[in-house]
Amino acid sequence: MNIQEYISSGIIESYVLGLANPEERQEFERLAAEYPELREARDAFEISLENNIQPGTISPPAHIKSKILSQIEMDEHETAPSFSGGGTTVPPVIAGTDDRSGDISRSRMGVRKDFSRILAAAAVILLLMSTALNFYFFNRYREYNEKYQALIASQTELASHNQILEARLLEYERTMDMMKDPAMYIVKMPAAPNAPDPASATTVYWDTRTKDVYLAINRLPKPDQNQQYQLWAIVDGKPVDAGIFDLKDGAGMTKMKNIQKAEAFAITLEKKGGSAVPSLDRLYVMGKV
């Protein structure tokens, strides 16, 4: 073979540019190993091609580089072990048109496939997490709603209880005011000599300005349902009705009838609604003015 003829046949350019078919390529590589001048001619064309291509080229967008670097970094971590033995599957050094490796596009497809798989997996995970969170938050919502309702109920109860206490406090305050009032005339009423309950005791507070009568019950037995206690003022030796009353909770005073003048006060147990004349056999307490 005339190597000079071969060199100028266009095979070098065809080989370097990747236009040669596999048989041509094989032949070229065989001859290049044999003839140094063929290798020199090839090197020369490669250098002129390289020099010719470089000027005026366009630089790719900057972000491409970082994408590639992070990709190969991932590569290193994920598939590094498989590389050591993977040498046999790589295509020839200068691949021709005919055996341009499909694995380039396959690898890209692979990357995309993997990526979409990762995306799908991520989506499923997110959905599951979201569902779990929804369930969790719904339960929490129910729980807190119940607690809220319970709180409202107890708050209402507390408020009404508070109102009761307030009313009672007000009553105590009024009582205290009356007891402290120097214009109040106090009539202690211990148990009468033959009283049914010898421990009975009451007190009358008599306002010397208005002549209003307030009764404080220290102790009286609980009457039957059809009975009521009645307060009497003794005026000029005769009993005058000063009003009926019920026993009640607390230490509040009960306002009785206005009495202008009296020598003593007494309480008897009468039928419900009171009597015109006191039943002296049921005289519980009595106190002189």
Next chain:
Amino acid sequence: MSLLKSRDSKAFSYLYDNYSASLYTIIAQMVNDMEVANDVLQEVFINIWRKIESYDPVKGRLFTWMLNIARNASIDTLRSRGFQNTRKNQSLQDKKDWPLAAKPDWVNIDNIGLKRTVERLKKEHRVLIDLAYFKGYTHEEIAEIEDIPLGTVKTRIRNALMQLREYLK
């Protein structure tokens, strides 16, 4: 070189800085679409990284090796069905406003790199190099497309390459 083979990422970064523009330009000239060229370039450098062990300096220069990886990846992209469909749709859709929609970045793409040299070839040579090199058609396919005998295709391409070599010197 040994650094590259031992997968040194700094060496790889250097490689990228020195050759990405050349490869990017070839890819862009082939796929003729900026977005696609970005994807292909990315894929090409990842492949360079993965296959660097298989590069054999005895058989040629590193740049030649990389250039062929870039070209093959571009041809794969051109031939993939999805890409062809996109092209078809685009050419139908954009036909009327194509001149206005011309991407400014690509206006001069045929006047740089290897393509600038190819443009100097006479038309019958230029067309065949364009089909063979930039579009990746085989000689048989070109004979069919251009409706000329296979022998003529081979002769013309050989002559075109010889001419190209003179221009490149």
